[in-house]
Amino acid sequence: QVDLVESGGGSVQAGGSLRLSCVGSGYRLSGYCTAWFREAPGKEREGVAAIDSDGTITVADSVKGRFTISRDNTKNTLYLQMNSLEPEDTGMYYCAARVYSDYSVFVSATYNYWGQGTQVTVSS
Numbered sequence: 001q002v003d004l005v006e007s008g009g010g011s012v013q014a015g016g017s018l019r020l021s022c023v024g025s026g027y028r029l030s031g032y033c034t035a036w037f038r039e040a041p042g043k044e045r046e047g048v049a050a051i052d053s054d055g056t057i058t059v060a061d062s063v064k065g066r067f068t069i070s071r072d073n074t075k076n077t078l079y080l081q082m083n084s085l086e087p088e089d090t091g092m093y094y095c096a097a098r099v100y101s102d103y104s105v106f107v108s109a110t111y112n113y114w115g116q117g118t119q120v121t122v123s124s
Helices: none
Strands: 003-007 010-013 018-025 033-039 046-051 057-059 067-072 077-082 091-098 118-123
Touching: 003 091, 018 033, 018 091, 018 118, 033 067, 033 077, 046 067, 046 077, 057 067, 077 091
Parallel strands: 010 118
Antiparallel strands: 003 018, 018 077, 033 046, 033 091, 046 057, 067 077, 091 118
């Protein structure tokens, strides 16, 4: 069993920055594919960025150049640095982990473990 706890969400104005953290317990996150997803009201959950167990990083086109995903294996923590935030980035952000899968890293149904989410609100 892997437990994931997110933090770092909040309310910012457009152009601002936030850094999300996701602390894992129960297993080393480095052994999993780990990712950030977000869900806005009335929209489907979408993948934002992922780090696979081999270190491969994938970033969604909608946030490329603005968001950076990283993982500190010594702290068993996943991060999402979000810069140049836009109102369209508003939503609940979740971290997730999965064992090996042949599916794209942004297929949410393939993830075994989820955090409780942290809210990000960007005002114009």
